[in-house]
Amino acid sequence: MNDRYTASRRLYERAVKSIAAGVNSGIRKMEQPVPLYFSHGSGSRVWDVDGNEYIDFQIGQGALLYGHAPAGMAEAIAEQAKLGTHWAAQCELEIEVAERIQAMVPGAERVRFNNSATEVVLSALRLARAHTGRPLVLKFEGAYHGWADEGLVGFAPPPDRWGDSEHPARLHPSQGVIPEVLDTFVVARWNDPEHLRRKVAEFKGQIAAIIFEPIMCNTCCMEPVTGMIEKIRELCDSDGMLMIADETITGFRVAPGGAQQSLGFVPDLTILGKAVGGGLPFAALAGKEAAMRKIIEGTVVHAGTLNGNPLCLAASKWCLDRVRSLGDQHPRVVTMLGQQLMMGLRDSAGQHGIPLRPQGPGPAFHAVLLKPGAAEGPINDYRDYVSRQDSARWAHLRRCLLDHGVRAIERGLWFISLAHSEKDIREALVKAAPAFARHASEWKAA
Numbered sequence: 001m002n003d004r005y006t007a008s009r010r011l012y013e014r015a016v017k018s019i020a021a022g023v024n025s026g027i028r029k030m031e032q033p034v035p036l037y038f039s040h041g042s043g044s045r046v047w048d049v050d051g052n053e054y055i056d057f058q059i060g061q062g063a064l065l066y067g068h069a070p071a072g073m074a075e076a077i078a079e080q081a082k083l084g085t086h087w088a089a090q091c092e093l094e095i096e097v098a099e100r101i102q103a104m105v106p107g108a109e110r111v112r113f114n115n116s117a118t119e120v121v122l123s124a125l126r127l128a129r130a131h132t133g134r135p136l137v138l139k140f141e142g143a144y145h146g147w148a149d150e151g152l153v154g155f156a157p158p159p160d161r162w163g164d165s166e167h168p169a170r171l172h173p174s175q176g177v178i179p180e181v182l183d184t185f186v187v188a189r190w191n192d193p194e195h196l197r198r199k200v201a202e203f204k205g206q207i208a209a210i211i212f213e214p215i216m217c218n219t220c221c222m223e224p225v226t227g228m229i230e231k232i233r234e235l236c237d238s239d240g241m242l243m244i245a246d247e248t249i250t251g252f253r254v255a256p257g258g259a260q261q262s263l264g265f266v267p268d269l270t271i272l273g274k275a276v277g278g279g280l281p282f283a284a285l286a287g288k289e290a291a292m293r294k295i296i297e298g299t300v301v302h303a304g305t306l307n308g309n310p311l312c313l314a315a316s317k318w319c320l321d322r323v324r325s326l327g328d329q330h331p332r333v334v335t336m337l338g339q340q341l342m343m344g345l346r347d348s349a350g351q352h353g354i355p356l357r358p359q360g361p362g363p364a365f366h367a368v369l370l371k372p373g374a375a376e377g378p379i380n381d382y383r384d385y386v387s388r389q390d391s392a393r394w395a396h397l398r399r400c401l402l403d404h405g406v407r408a409i410e411r412g413l414w415f416i417s418l419a420h421s422e423k424d425i426r427e428a429l430v431k432a433a434p435a436f437a438r439h440a441s442e443w444k445a446a
């Protein structure tokens with residue numbers, strides 16, 4: 001088929017013959033009409049191999065908080081590459097990065113580095129079990145904490161199997177998982193502090209930690225209801241559990257110190273990923289010294305050949321300095337731009353009768369397309385999200401937006417980077433208008 005994605009189609013057809021399913025992360029296969037291949041990016045823009053230009057709100061699944069190929073970052077990495085790409089030993093850069101994280105993130109008294117947030121989640125959970133001598137971890141239904149066995153328990157459960165609302169089932173979206181892993185989790189619903197209290201009481205003295213995304217960005221960008229974060233902190237303190245904030249997405253994005261800074265709490269352990277490396281494979285576990293004690297004394301194993309890789313460190317130092325250099329402009333600007341875009345998308349879609357209801361803080365938000373007759377108002381938990389949103393309709397609308405040069409994440413998430421400007425937002429809304437018109441006519445006809 002010859003269309004605006006011909007070169008991507010050709011590469012994908014070639015890729016499936018050497019790369020399993022043609023992609024290197026399962027979610028990338030979701031992209032319609034074909035997983036796209038990119039040639040280059042600059043700031044808020046990215047170009048595919050067919051020469052199509054996109055205003056990019058996917059920005060490397062959020063890792064590119066600084067935009068594509070930001071001026072100065074390549075030089076920082078190149079300078080380091082000339083000195084050495086890897087030592088599997090110490091260098092001053094790792095202290096410089098750790099000190100920056102310490103200065104920025106409230107809960108970061110001590111830091112350890114990994115190459116992905118998935119690994120950091122595993123480290124945090126191991127540490128919590130060792131710290132408390134307890135076997136269980138409480139996580140919230142619908143939350144994504146990386147692709148390992150433990151990170152995916154309770155992620156995307158189907159309605160016919162998710163159990164009653166007081167006892168969300170411990171389901172796993174993947175085959176091949178160690179069966180006993182499921183038994184080490186308690187799944188609770190997000191944004192119901194009283195339900196959470198009951199779950200903790202039910203397993204009193206057995207739960208090592210509560211792990212949560214302070215804003216559940218991966219599922220509908222659900223902000224915590226009043227009292228939710230306070231309830232997590234209070235229960236962790238009263239029942240001796242560790243509070244683990246997964247700030248892989250919110251870290252450095254919703255405030256220089258992440259959601260813990262903007263929402264005003266101090267977790268025991270923090271997961272940092274994505275923006276901490278600006279697109280390089282870099283992630284960090286940060287925590288209170290007491291919570292990190294078992295790693296400090298060496299009774300909990302934390303290791304990795306590429307941990308603290310100097311190229312990643314050079315990138316990270318550049319990224320953190322960029323955030324710090326913005327002073328009080330950040331997150332003010334990304335929040336304002338995100339809210340402008342959310343409002344503009346909602347109004348423009350509304351002109352075509354499309355029930356688009358973006359929600360989220362602004363630097364990240366989710367574009368929810370409501371099912372016919374679905375109630376208005378904020379979506380606060382996973383079950384509510386599944387029952388009100390129309391994923392097939394969103395997939396069609398996303399494709400229309402892509403055809404008009406506006407790129408959002410397949411499942412509905414949008415990110416604003418430091419490279420986006422008011423001009424980008426205005427232009428994105430101009431490009432979105434014909435996409436909405438096309439979607440409205442095709443969807444009605446279907």
Ligand SMILES: Cc1ncc(COP(=O)(O)O)c(C=O)c1O
Binds near residue numbers: 116118145248249273
């Ligand atoms: C909240 C959260 N935790 C953990 C992860 C895993 O990060 P990584 O893909 O770097 O392993 C992600 C990735 O999207 C995430 O959003």
